[in-house]
Every structure is written in structure tokens, then in C-alpha cells.
Amino acid sequence: MKPRDLSDLALRNLREAILRNSLTTLGIAVGVASLVAMLSLGVGLQQLAAKRLSQSGLFDSVFVTPKMNLRGMGREATPAPSDKTPRLLDEDARQEISRLPNVVEVYPQVRFFTEVRYDGKPYATMVAGMPESSKASGSFDGMQGSFFSSASANETILQSEFAKELSPQTSTLIGKELVLRYAERQSLPPNVDSKASTPPNTESLPGGFSVVPKEMHLRIVGVVDTEPASGFGGFGNGRLLIPLQVALTLRAAQVNDLRDIVRGTSSVPTFASLTVRAKGPAYVEALEASIKNMGFGAFSLLDASKSLRIFFSVFDLLLGIFGSLALAVATLGIINTLVMAILERRREIGVLKALGAADSDVKQLFFVEAGVMGLFGGIFGAFLGWLIGRALTFGTNLYLHRQNLPGVDISSVPWWLVLGAILFAVLVSLAAGLYPASRAARLNPVEALRYE
Amino acid sequence: MSNGPSAIRLEHVSRHYTMGEAVIRAVDDVSLNLPSGEFLALLGSSGSGKSTLLNLIAGLDRPTSGSVIANNQDLSKVSSLELARYRRQTVGMVFQSFNLLPRMTLEENVELPLRLAEVDRGERPARVREALERVGLGKRATHRPSELSGGEQQRAAIARALVNRPKILLADEPTGNLDSATGESILALLKEIQKNPGMTIVMVTHERPLAERFADRLAIMGDGKLLSNGAGR
Numbered sequence: 001m002k003p004r005d006l007s008d009l010a011l012r013n014l015r016e017a018i019l020r021n022s023l024t025t026l027g028i029a030v031g032v033a034s035l036v037a038m039l040s041l042g043v044g045l046q047q048l049a050a051k052r053l054s055q056s057g058l059f060d061s062v063f064v065t066p067k068m069n070l071r072g073m074g075r076e077a078t079p080a081p082s083d084k085t086p087r088l089l090d091e092d093a094r095q096e097i098s099r100l101p102n103v104v105e106v107y108p109q110v111r112f113f114t115e116v117r118y119d120g121k122p123y124a125t126m127v128a129g130m131p132e133s134s135k136a137s138g139s140f141d142g143m144q145g146s147f148f149s150s151a152s153a154n155e156t157i158l159q160s161e162f163a164k165e166l167s168p169q170t171s172t173l174i175g176k177e178l179v180l181r182y183a184e185r186q187s188l189p190p191n192v193d194s195k196a197s198t199p200p201n202t203e204s205l206p207g208g209f210s211v212v213p214k215e216m217h218l219r220i221v222g223v224v225d226t227e228p229a230s231g232f233g234g235f236g237n238g239r240l241l242i243p244l245q246v247a248l249t250l251r252a253a254q255v256n257d258l259r260d261i262v263r264g265t266s267s268v269p270t271f272a273s274l275t276v277r278a279k280g281p282a283y284v285e286a287l288e289a290s291i292k293n294m295g296f297g298a299f300s301l302l303d304a305s306k307s308l309r310i311f312f313s314v315f316d317l318l319l320g321i322f323g324s325l326a327l328a329v330a331t332l333g334i335i336n337t338l339v340m341a342i343l344e345r346r347r348e349i350g351v352l353k354a355l356g357a358a359d360s361d362v363k364q365l366f367f368v369e370a371g372v373m374g375l376f377g378g379i380f381g382a383f384l385g386w387l388i389g390r391a392l393t394f395g396t397n398l399y400l401h402r403q404n405l406p407g408v409d410i411s412s413v414p415w416w417l418v419l420g421a422i423l424f425a426v427l428v429s430l431a432a433g434l435y436p437a438s439r440a441a442r443l444n445p446v447e448a449l450r451y452e
Numbered sequence: 453m454s455n456g457p458s459a460i461r462l463e464h465v466s467r468h469y470t471m472g473e474a475v476i477r478a479v480d481d482v483s484l485n486l487p488s489g490e491f492l493a494l495l496g497s498s499g500s501g502k503s504t505l506l507n508l509i510a511g512l513d514r515p516t517s518g519s520v521i522a523n524n525q526d527l528s529k530v531s532s533l534e535l536a537r538y539r540r541q542t543v544g545m546v547f548q549s550f551n552l553l554p555r556m557t558l559e560e561n562v563e564l565p566l567r568l569a570e571v572d573r574g575e576r577p578a579r580v581r582e583a584l585e586r587v588g589l590g591k592r593a594t595h596r597p598s599e600l601s602g603g604e605q606q607r608a609a610i611a612r613a614l615v616n617r618p619k620i621l622l623a624d625e626p627t628g629n630l631d632s633a634t635g636e637s638i639l640a641l642l643k644e645i646q647k648n649p650g651m652t653i654v655m656v657t658h659e660r661p662l663a664e665r666f667a668d669r670l671a672i673m674g675d676g677k678l679l680s681n682g683a684g685r
Contacts, residue, residue: 005570009567016555351551353512354512354539356537356565358532359532446504449512
């Protein structure tokens with residue numbers, strides 16, 4: 001038979017037992033829906049986790065520190081295991097690293113613990129410099145206020161926990177000013193600053209620099225819930241975020257300054273650490289190796305991201321298995337419906353054969369009927385699954401909002417999942433039609449046409 | 453025996469069934485020659501094997517031994533695909549219980565063999581109309597079988613059997629479900645169809661008087677054997 005006649009007859013047969021076939025199709029739809037809902041949950045949660053993690057910048061970054069032979073400290077100097085001489089992590093090194101392939105940017109981590117005055121009261125907090133690129137990382141999505149107006153603006157974004165210390169109503173802080181008090185590093189001999197009269201507690205370090213207390217007025221432009229400055233490079237999270245360029249110009253005293261002095265290299269300012277951002281997690285491994293080759297310490301969280309991916313693969317697999325159970329039940333429904341149809345249409349099959357239908361014609365007819373049920377079930381099921389995913393997201397967000405947490409999208413139905421689900425439904429239905437179809441084809445026409 | 457080319461030739465045809473230990477010889481060593489254009493009536497009591505013989509000629513069943521030669525091929529040896537083609541193109545079949553598909557209209561029922569034979573869609577409506585008009589049902593094309601009388605249903609079944617222009621028409625008790633007047637009109641229609649050049653008709657029946665009136669030859673079966681091939685009539 002020609003395909004069009006075949007589908008004509010198949011659709012006609014499906015329409016004839018409309019209730020039973022609709023129920024069977026609905027069974028497939030429910031099976032597909034549970035599969036799609038489960039997998040959409042898996043995909044959605046994975047995307048959510050991946051987004052959160054990429055916002056943290058942990059997985060596409062390499063953290064570079066100067067290499068030190070810590071084990072040798074205070075003991076007999078042991079010969080370095082490698083011939084790579086430890087290098088200073090200075091501006092030259094930064095330039096060199098930024099020229100490596102697949103590097104997006106290299107920025108130092110500027111963090112210092114200091115005092116802030118707001119509304120006349122002192123607060124102690126950690127200040128962190130934020131690179132301009134962090135705006136695009138998504139960490140600042142959903143913040144109150146706005147990002148820094150420029151890379152060198154005297155502006156600050158407060159982490160919400162710190163902001164709550166300043167004022168319980170964090171939104172009222174935006175536009176207000178606060179005073180950052182910090183200790184500036186000044187090379188000796190100290191230049192006499194006109195603004196800051198030489199304070200009594202300035203201590204001169206021999207051959208090093210002096211530390212001068214200074215003040216800076218910052219306008220609060222935003223409050224952010226996430227912790228953009230967190231990360232393993234730091235020792236505590238930044239609560240008060242300022243543009244990185246501003247942070248660098250402060251020349252605030254940092255932990256590594258003392259180290260510089262010990263080494264007697266105070267003439268060249270060095271960085272405690274640099275963060276190297278790669279184009280993607282895939283480039284991190286090679287980048288880490290080449291930075292180590294340059295004579296620096298390098299560290300990335302690549303292994304952690306790998307095991308996270310493995311975790312989600314297993315998670316998806318489990319969800320898929322649970323979803324497939326419903327589809328397996330639906331498969332039995334198809335087999336049952338078609339086997340019943342053979343019994344019912346015994347005579348019709350006999351007539352078709354008497355009129356010249358080959359075994360293959362009968363087989364194809366049942367096959368197409370199974371496939372059509374699978375197709376409709378798949379389409380309807382994918383839609384139903386999407387709906388269930390939306391409902392789960394809606395329910396979760398309702399709960400999150402009640403807990404004063406930002407909403408998330410926990411289910412995601414990408415196009416490949418929709419197409420895959422429909423294709424899967426058709427294939428499963430065809431497989432389910434295999435036995436009934438061959439049984440119908442084998443039906444002996446003489447017996448089928450014998451008396452009713 | 454009649455002269456002229458034979459349409460169907462049966463050579464020592466047997467069809468045995470095994471039921472447990474017992475062997476049922478439904479058709480037992482039957483040889484018969486049917487010239488082209490003949491109207492043969494196959495008579496016999498029920499269980500005599502006449503329907504089984506008709507199914508063998510129809511290519512719905514295969515003999516246990518012997519040959520059924522029709523359309524220049526031995527049906528006992530061809531593949532099942534070839535057999536299906538033979539049923540589709542060489543024979544048309546009419547049954548006692550009409551066997552029209554109840555949910556299809558008459559024209560859809562008649563179109564069915566054309567679908568199976570993959571006849572062009574454009575050609576089909578004319579062929580269907582022609583077949584229905586021939587049996588006098590041109591105006592009832594869009595009716596369903598249940599809306600028709602038994603005689604009309606059998607006429608529709610005959611139209612369906614003829615739509616693929618077969619050379620052999622096989623009828624299994626075509627009048628069995630009809631009153632005698634209607635049965636007679638159906639046989640008159642078969643006789644009319646026989647006038648088609650080369651149309652051979654085999655009819656299984658147990659109504660001897662009707663068979664005698666319309667058929668060219670009467671073959672009689674009993675216990676699976678051919679008791680008389682009617683050649684001497």
C-alpha cells in the first residue's frame with residue numbers, strides 16, 4: 001500500500017475506537033510527561049547550579065600566587081625540586097599572563113580589612129576590589145541600585161549583610177555616602193601629604209614604607225545579595241565592594257606588603273594573588289599548566305567542576321529512569337490496545353488479506369497506528385511535562401518568596417528535550433507495536449473469515 | 453472436459469489438517485480443470501471440503517500436496533507476497549456474510565482493493581463508480597452497509613470483487629444469507645458478469661436447483677473427494 005493510503009486507513013482505524021485509542025494515547029502522554037518533567041528538573045537544576053557556579057567565577061578561573069618554598073622557611077634551605085625559579089607576581093608578570101592564549105582578563109585581588117564610617121558610627125569590614133567584568137558575570141543580577149557608573153568612580157556596592165548592619169532598610173542606603181578609612185602604603189622617605197597631617201601613630205619600617213591613615217568618600221550605588229567577591233583566593237568575603245581600579249589606587253596596605261619587605265623587594269609592588277579568567281572551563285587546565293611553567297603557583301577548581309558534572313549525569317540518569325517507568329507502563333498499554341484491536345478486527349484483517357493485502361501491509365497498518373498514537377502521545381506529553389515543570393517552578397518560587405528568597409527556575413525544557421521526548425515516544429510505541437503487528441500479519445485469513 | 457485454455461487446473465490437490473493425533477482430510481486428492489470463461493458450481497453438504505477447495509483456488513490457503521495452477525503459476529510454490537498479488541489482481545472474492553467493512557461507506561469498501569493494488573488516486577473514483585453502477589448501486593455509494601438490504605450488500609461485495617478487473621470470481625455461498633428471490637437476482641448478476649470475455653466463476657453452494665439454473669457445470673464434493681466433476685452433464 002502507498003504511505004498515504006496506509007496512514008488514511010490507520011487514522012480511520014484509530015478514529016473508530018476513539019475512546020480506547022485516546023486513553024492509550026493519554027497513557028503515553030502521561031509517561032512522556034513524567035519523563036520530560038523529571039529530565040526538565042534535572043536540566044533546570046543543572047543549569048541553575050552551573051549558573052550559580054559560573055557567577056562565582058570559580059570554574060573558569062585560575063588563581064595565581066607567587067611561588068614560595070614554605071617548607072624551607074626557618075630550616076636549612078632545601079634545594080628547589082624544580083629548576084623554575086620563583087618569580088615575583090608583579091605588573092610585568094600580569095602582562096605576561098594576560099598574553100597567554102584563551103585568557104579573558106587578569107586582575108589582582110585587592111582585599112583589605114578596614115574601618116568604615118557611616119552616619120558617624122564606625123564599622124569594621126572587608127573591602128574588595130571588583131573588576132569591571134564582574135558586572136557581566138551575573139553576580140550582580142537582581143541587585144538593588146546599579147553597578148559602578150565607571151571603572152574609576154568613587155562608588156561602592158554593599159553586600160546586603162553588611163548593608164543591614166548600617167541600616168535595616170537597605171534600600172534607603174542607596175545614594176548615601178560613607179567614609180572609607182584605610183592605611184596607605186608610602187615609600188620612605190614619606191612624602192608629606194597636605195591633607196593628612198602626619199599622624200602620631202605612623203610607624204616607619206626600616207628600608208620599607210610607612211603606613212599612613214587616609215580617608216575616602218564613597219557613594220553607595222547598590223546593595224547586592226550574592227557574594228561576588230567570595231572565592232578561595234580570599235580570606236573572608238568582601239562586604240564592601242569598590243571598583244578594582246579605585247582599590248588599586250588606594251595603595252592600601254595588604255598582607256603581602258610585609259612579605260615584600262622581608263624579601264627586600266619593596267621597590268616593585270607585587271600582588272598577593274592574581275585571578276586569571278579563561279574563556280571557559282575547558283581552557284582552565286592548559287592555562288593552569290602554562291602558568292605553573294612560568295614559575296608561579298596556580299590553582300583551579302576544575303576537578304570539583306568535573307565531579308559536579310558526573311554528579312548531574314547520575315542525577316539525570318536516575319530521574320530518567322523514574323520518568324521512564326511511567327512510559328514503560330504506557331508501553332504495556334499500547335501492546336494491550338493493539339492486541340485487543342487484533343481480536344476485534346480479526347475479520348477485517350481476514351477481509352483485507354482476501355482482497356489482496358500482503359502480510360507486510362497488515363503489519364505496516366498496525367505499526368502506523370502504534371506510531372501515530374506515539375506521536376500524538378509524545379507531543380501532548382511533552383507539553384504536559386513542560387506544564388508540570390512550570391508548576392513545580394511556580395510552587396518552589398511561591399515557597400522561596402515566602403522565605404524572602406529570590407525566585408529560581410528549577411525546570412528547563414530545551415528544544416532537544418522536546419524533540420527527543422517525541423522521538424522516544426514514537427520509537428517506544430513502534431517497539432510496542434512490534435508484537436501485535438507481527439501477530440496480526442500472521443493471522444490466517446481462512447480462520448479469520450470463518451463464521452462470526 | 454471442455455476445450456479452450458484452462459483458467460484453473462487442480463492436480464491431485466490435498467489439504468490435510470492435524471488435530472492432535474487425528475488427520476482431517478478436508479480436501480483429498482482432487483483434480484479438476486476449469487476452462488477460461490466457465491461458470492462452475494461446487495456442490496456438497498457442509499463439511500464436504502468445498503469451501504476449503506475454494507480457499508485453495510483463492511490463494512488464501514496452500515495445499516498440503518498437489519498443485520493449484522492459476523494464472524500460469526503454481527500457487528503451492530509461490531511466495532506469500534506473490535500469493536497476495538494473485539489475490540489482489542487475478543481473483544475477486546464474494547462471501548456468504550458479505551464481509552463489507554461496516555464503518556466504511558460502499559464506495560470506500562469498493563475502493564479498498566484499489567488501495568491495496570496501489571491504483572492511482574485520480575483513477576479510483578471512476579473505477580469505483582463504474583463497479584457500483586454495474587451492480588446497480590450507483591446511487592447508494594455514500595451509504596454504509598448497515599443501511600442496505602442483504603441483496604444490496606452482496607451486490608456491493610460483488611462490485612468490490614470486480615473493481616480490480618480479475619479474471620476469476622470466487623463466490624462462497626453467495627446466496628446463503630439471502631431469501632430465494634434475492635438469491636436468484638444475485639445469481640443472475642453473476643451470470644451477467646460471466647459474459648465478460650474470459651471471466652471464470654467458481655461458486656460454492658448447497659442450493660442445487662439454483663446451481664443447475666445458472667452454472668455451466670456442477671462439480672460435487674463429499675468427504676473431501678470430488679464425487680463428480682460434472683463433465684458428463
